[in-house]
Amino acid sequence: MKIMFKKYCPSSPAPEDTAFRVRFTELSAGYAGHPVLHQLSAHIPALAATALVGPNGSGKSTLLGVLAGVIRPTAGELHHTGSRQPAFVPQRGAVGDALPLTVRQTVEMGRWGERGPWRRLTRRDRATVDAAMERMGVAGLAARQLGGLSGGQRQRALIAQGLAQESDLLLLDEPTTGLDPEARERIAALLADLVADGVTVVHATHDLDAARAADACLLLREGRLAAQGHPGEVLTPAALTRLWRLA
Numbered sequence: 001m002k003i004m005f006k007k008y009c010p011s012s013p014a015p016e017d018t019a020f021r022v023r024f025t026e027l028s029a030g031y032a033g034h035p036v037l038h039q040l041s042a043h044i045p046a047l048a049a050t051a052l053v054g055p056n057g058s059g060k061s062t063l064l065g066v067l068a069g070v071i072r073p074t075a076g077e078l079h080h081t082g083s084r085q086p087a088f089v090p091q092r093g094a095v096g097d098a099l100p101l102t103v104r105q106t107v108e109m110g111r112w113g114e115r116g117p118w119r120r121l122t123r124r125d126r127a128t129v130d131a132a133m134e135r136m137g138v139a140g141l142a143a144r145q146l147g148g149l150s151g152g153q154r155q156r157a158l159i160a161q162g163l164a165q166e167s168d169l170l171l172l173d174e175p176t177t178g179l180d181p182e183a184r185e186r187i188a189a190l191l192a193d194l195v196a197d198g199v200t201v202v203h204a205t206h207d208l209d210a211a212r213a214a215d216a217c218l219l220l221r222e223g224r225l226a227a228q229g230h231p232g233e234v235l236t237p238a239a240l241t242r243l244w245r246l247a
């Protein structure tokens with residue numbers, strides 16, 4: 001099993017490097033005594049949005065964890081063309097309501113990878129945090145407790161934490177689940193803006209409209225890749241019926 005981060009060299013990208021941000025081959029992964037992903041081979045296109053779609057338990061979050069580097073593959077190859085560590089935004093429900101954190105403190109945690117949790121943030125760190133909050137439209141909520149926000153506000157604060165990591169690869173676990181249509185649209189528009197600005201976005205989703213708006217789609221079934229390609233080709237009525245009937 002190999003995991004590789006390629007050194008970033010903007011002046012002379014190899015031709016293949018411009019095409020994908022992550023590529024994996026025969027990738028398997030899971031939890032102690034519980035294999036989940038089985039021999040997946042696919043790539044995540046660079047500077048594009050990729051949707052991970054599949055029924056509950058099909059392995060979307062596990063694949064995000066592998067791409068984020070928090071779950072170690074048990075077999076296969078994983079090749080990153082970027083040199084920056086991916087930024088991972090977990091499911092909103094995984095972030096405790098009871099945590100006594102303000103929005104600003106939450107977003108500041110995005111600098112910990114660079115700074116460490118106990119070091120004072122530099123002026124540049126604070127500017128990065130401010131810019132991330134501004135970008136996600138949560139600057140006006142900076143002093144509010146995370147647990148007291150609406151679902152959409154909280155999701156934007158968590159994405160701002162991801163942005164504060166200044167990665168070129170943003171991984172999001174169900175960023176629009178449980179949100180009303182307006183909040184969903186706002187997040188979809190913000191993610192599209194990030195892609196236009198050079199961020200590669202991968203999001204696990206049950207929201208088929210969000211998946212159809214992506215540039216690429218990986219369809220998972222029981223930890224295996226059922227299809228990959230453009231959402232228009234992958235998310236056909238026949239494929240979706242088959243997938244959910246078998247789920």
Ligand SMILES: Nc1ncnc2c1ncn2[C@@H]1O[C@H](COP(=O)(O)OP(=O)(O)OP(=O)(O)O)[C@@H](O)[C@H]1O
Binds near residue numbers: 036
């Ligand atoms: N920490 C864990 N320890 C053991 N098994 C786990 C763990 N997390 C997930 N699993 C199992 O791995 C399998 C895949 O789960 P995963 O969360 O990756 O699927 P998913 O497609 O993201 O599901 P959902 O749509 O419900 O979020 C499931 O059988 C799940 O029970």
